[in-house]
Amino acid sequence: MTGADGFTGTYLVAELLSRGHEVVPFASDITDAAAVDAEVAAVSPDRVIHLAAIAFVGTDAVDPFYQVNQLGTYHLLDAVARHAPRAHVLIASSANIYGNTTGGYLDESTPPNPANHYAVSKWAMELGARIWADRLHITTARPFNYTGVGQEEQYLIPKIVAHFRRREPVITLGNIDVSRDFGDVRSVVAAYCGLSLAPPAPQVVNVCTGRVWNIRQIIAIASRITGHDIEIATNPAFMRANEVEILAGDAALLHALLPDWQPRDLEDTLQWMLAA
Secondary structure, three states: OEOOOOHHHHHHHHHHHHOOOOOOOOOOOOOOHHHHHHHHHHHOOOEEEEOOOOOOOOOOOOHHHHHHHHHHHHHHHHHHHHHOOOOEEEEEOOHHHHOOOOOEEEOOOOOOOOOOHHHHHHHHHHHHHHHHOOOOEEEEEEEOOEEOOOOOOOOHHHHHHHHHHOOOOEEEEOOOOOEEOOEEHHHHHHHHHHHHHOOOOOOEEEEOOOOOEEHHHHHHHHHHHHOOOOEEEEOHHHOOOOOOOEEEEOOHHHHHHOOOOOOOOHHHHHHHHHHO
């Protein structure tokens, strides 16, 4: 597993261990092709879960998106194809590749329209992975927004939770009326386990809740849980031009592949994060 010590990877390692599986955290620098090749050869895995990525959209550095997300993935797939060709590979892409101008509930056939370097790097990763499609069994997961205990405060919901935990009087946000699909890292991990351990035919799968919440609703839930009221200040610099009102994932394919999988309710997630 690449990215085993990251936000998602920490939960996924724990879940796989609880199910009795052996997990080998990937130790090499994924941008070093020779090191990646040597480590894959030494481990010879029967499953590969690729989570490692530069993920924060707002970073100013552009090159790492492509060095890690795109080229790093190519190094990994090339090594697996040489040394463990029968391994099933799950790669984590992102629903960011759909962009932010197509609204509604997006399924896997929605045309990609990436709007930032992170999304472009993930779409390039997906396109390049097709080069190995005749040699590897690859499932590509496209997760929508998700959160949980341990996610950094630079992301929206951890920022809101931190303000409530500190009982701040004011929080500054962008557009609070848009509705988005917010999942729970524990649900995402359960989906990744299902897609990796009982892999479907090679395909792309949205990992999402199929539900939407706007920021006003999230603030109201946190206020009800904590008994603390907070004033919302809006900063135009935090707003994106031409944001669609609703942007969510269509989870039909995920439910078809994993009939027992169910996403956690956002209120449960907020309860967990506020109590942590």
